[in-house]
Amino acid sequence: MKKNTLWDASNDSCNIGNSIIKRIVDLEHVSFAADLIFPDVNPETIKQLSNRVGLQHFSDNTLDLLLSFHSFLIQTKKYNILVDTCCGNEKERPTRPAWHQRNGPFLDNLANAGLTPSDIDFVLCTHLHADHVGWNTKLIGGKWTPTFPNAQYLFTQKEFEYWKAEDQKNPSEPIMYGSYNDSVLPVIKSGQAVLVESDHQIDNGIQLEPAYGHTPGNIVVNIESESDQAILCGDVIHHPLQLIKPKWSTNFCYDPELSRQTRLNLLNRCAETQTAILPAHFHSPDYGYIERDGDTYQLIK
Ligand SMILES: [Zn+2]
Structure with missing residues (x-):
């Protein structure tokens, strides 16, 4: 078991060998009712689990689940790689109030x-x-314009083809609250998008890996440098509740059974190989290594 604290909360960053990983926040402490995220949960279950999981992951009175929306910036010797780009500003998302017409400081946080x-x-x-x-x-x-003028935008072929087909099935319906039109297609049209395989290598030790289930082409990012290993595991795990209830898939999972299997495989592998996990929606500094305890898992920070 790793003994050193992984995450440096004062800089909101960590080192994985020679690579530096920084968290760039778009918005945090956003509360969602537990039954919006997970099917078939009741308040009593959440109350019991919240003490085990840590009350910092729940809002004070309601025990709604708190989520953060952040990017991870990987800095290797050669490249600055931004993983996931959160919600954005000025996007029209009337059915998701937290994401609707935002004017947030993401680019200041990047600065x-x-x-x-x-x-x-x-x-x-x-x-x-x-x-x-x-x-x-x-x-x-x-006009919706790529934010990062010199970047190649990597989408996996499998993921992009799925959403493209969805769009073609219902041309009059906005796909994914409109994000396909305002945040994906403009990048395709600008020529900055590169469609890659699900096991694409970006740089030495920075490699994609298929993690299907949450969406048809969902991937995670493996980071290996010197003897350190971490996985940016995206939405394979949404909330720390899933360390205690690893079989819980979310209401947003395309294939809940496959998502469950992917999550269990990933957690078991992390526990066996001293690999740190950095999920897309946990609060800082709640990143660390995984220890298995029977059918549940624990985060070792
Ligand atoms: Zn997400």
């Missing part, structure tokens, strides 16, 4: 990490849900 949008070499979306593509674009002169 605080020492970078401008021009410095990003690769943008990678683990999947194409609305809360993972938002900052792909920003509104300039009434």
